[in-house]
Structure formats: structure tokens, C-alpha cells
């Protein structure tokens with residue numbers, strides 16, 4: 001297996017990749033951004049890409065949501081959760097917060113430390129970086145000239161960076177969720193605690209269109225763990241929905257919901273069923289169990305066998 005991920009080494013995304021059992025002993029190619037990582041998978045240069053999809057404070061990672069919803073089909077095969085905490089690393093010549101004029105980091109990291117930054121370094125200008133690790137490593141580089149970087153404690157330690165403050169995140173206990181993406185192939189077997197992801201373009205903007213999608217899940221007792229709307233880019237008011245459901249396509253209620261969705265939303269994109277990183281608790285009512293679906297299906301099948309002709 002050749003893995004790729006949002007690099008360089010030292011990103012939270014690399015920490016997520018290292019949770020994959022064989023990733024530590026496999027080739028790992030850092031990519032400059034999420035699109036580049038996914039492109040390596042699409043072109044065959046890598047077999048799988050780890051990319052961020054959602055943070056518990058800042059929400060969905062738009063680049064990833066958009067990139068997996070369009071272009072050549074991809075498949076999610078697993079997910080990983082990484083606890084997030086940030087440090088403020090500085091250049092050697094900086095000794096106090098007052099000296100910091102520019103601070104670099106990834107946009108999602110900046111959003112998670114904005115409150116701290118406004119209170120503690122209000123004079124500092126934010127310089128976007130392609131990742132937290134890229135912003136941190138640039139401190140060592142004579143070319144770039146920002147004074148500070150917001151990054152993981154690990155990359156600061158590994159690169160020997162001077163750390164001025166620790167735990168600068170606005171919300172303690174934040175978590176980022178990552179997905180491992182491959183080219184379409186075999187779907188991982190159900191584990192009993194699984195998720196499925198589906199992209200649902202809204203065919204037309206009319207009353208009840210979203211309701212029609214949601215009721216496909218509701219009537220089968222399928223719980224949604226995430227729903228996000230993203231603009232398609234085709235004009236104002238044109239959206240698709242990115243949805244995670246609790247359950248696996250191998251389960252009758254999920255398969256039946258997908259069948260219903262295919263009727264109301266024929267251009268839907270199934271992105272995979274895969275083991276969930278944390279236990280899902282939603283209970284399944286008896287009438288939504290596989291047995292209930294199978295019994296109902298054979299009952300209707302029996303009726304149709306009696307059709308004349």
C-alpha cells in the first residue's frame with residue numbers, strides 16, 4: 001500500500017494516518033493540499049489518502065467535502081478521530097507575545113484559536129498556511145518571515161521550535177475527524193458499528209425537496225450523524241447535501257433508504273460504508289431490523305407471485 005496525506009510530516013492528518021494499522025510500515029507520501037492528495041489516489045500514484053473532513057469546533061472541511069463530491073468517484077474505507085490541541089511556536093528572536101506581528105497556520109486551526117489570538121496577540125496578522133505543520137516548519141526557513149505559528153505540540157517538539165504558549169485552543173477537547181479514501185473497490189464488511197456517506201444533489205429547487213430526501217431516512221429509522229449543504233458552484237441557490245448515516249449498506253434499512261433516495265435523487269453518489277471510529281448509540285426499532293425488512297419483502301413477493309399472466 002502507498003498512502004498519501006495532507007502534509008508535510010507533522011500535520012494532524014499524519015497523526016490520523018498513523019492510526020491505520022499498516023500505515024507505519026508502508027510508504028507515506030505527503031501532499032501539498034487535500035486536492036493533491038486525492039489526485040494521487042485518482043491517478044494511481046497512491047492507493048489511499050487520509051484527509052480531514054470535519055472538526056468539532058469549526059465544522060466541515062469544505063475542500064474535502066467538495067473534492068469527494070465531484071470528479072472521478074472515490075470511496076471512504078475508514079475514518080479516524082484525532083484530539084486537537086495547539087501551541088504557539090515562535091522564531092528564536094521572539095521572547096514575548098507583544099513582539100509577534102504575523103502568525104501563520106492552517107485556516108481551520110486559526111478558526112479554533114481565534115478567541116485566544118484576539119485576546120493575546122490582537123496586533124498579529126494571520127498568514128494562511130497549507131497546513132499547521134507547513135506554517136510551523138516555515139519558522140525555520142530564512143525565506144518566509146512570519147514571527148509565529150499555531151501548530152501541534154508534536155511538530156514543535158520534533159522540529160525543536162521555541163514554544164511560547166501551550167493549549168491555546170478556544171475549546172478544550174476539540175476533535176477532528178479524518179477519512180481514508182481509495183478508488184472505488186470492495187466495501188468493508190459490516191462491523192456492527194458502521195457509517196455510510198452519501199452525496200445528494202438537489203435536482204430542483206422546490207418546496208419539500210429536502211423533506212423528500214430526509215423522509216427516506218426517517219421512515220426506515222436511519223439516524224443521520226452529519227448533514228451539510230454545499231454550493232454546487234453552478235449558481236446562487238444550487239446545493240448538494242453531504243450526509244453521514246449510522247449503518248451499513250449491508251443492513252436492510254440502509255439499503256432500502258438508498259433505494260428510495262435513488263428514486264428521488266438519481267444522481268446521488270454513494271461514498272461508502274465503513275467502520276465508525278467511535279461507538280454509535282442509536283438503537284434500531286424492531287420494525288426497522290433486517291428480519292422485519294426480509295419478512296415484509298417475502299410477504300410482498302408472495303402477493304406478486306399470485307399475479308395473473
Ligand SMILES: O=C(O)C(=O)C[C@]1(C(=O)O)C=C[C@@H](O)C=C1
Nearest residue numbers: 011012013052106108131132176
Ligand atoms: O494542518 C493540519 O495539521 C491538518 O491536518 C489540517 C487540519 C484541518 O483541516 O482541520 C486538521 C486538524 C486541525 O483541525 C487543523 C487543521
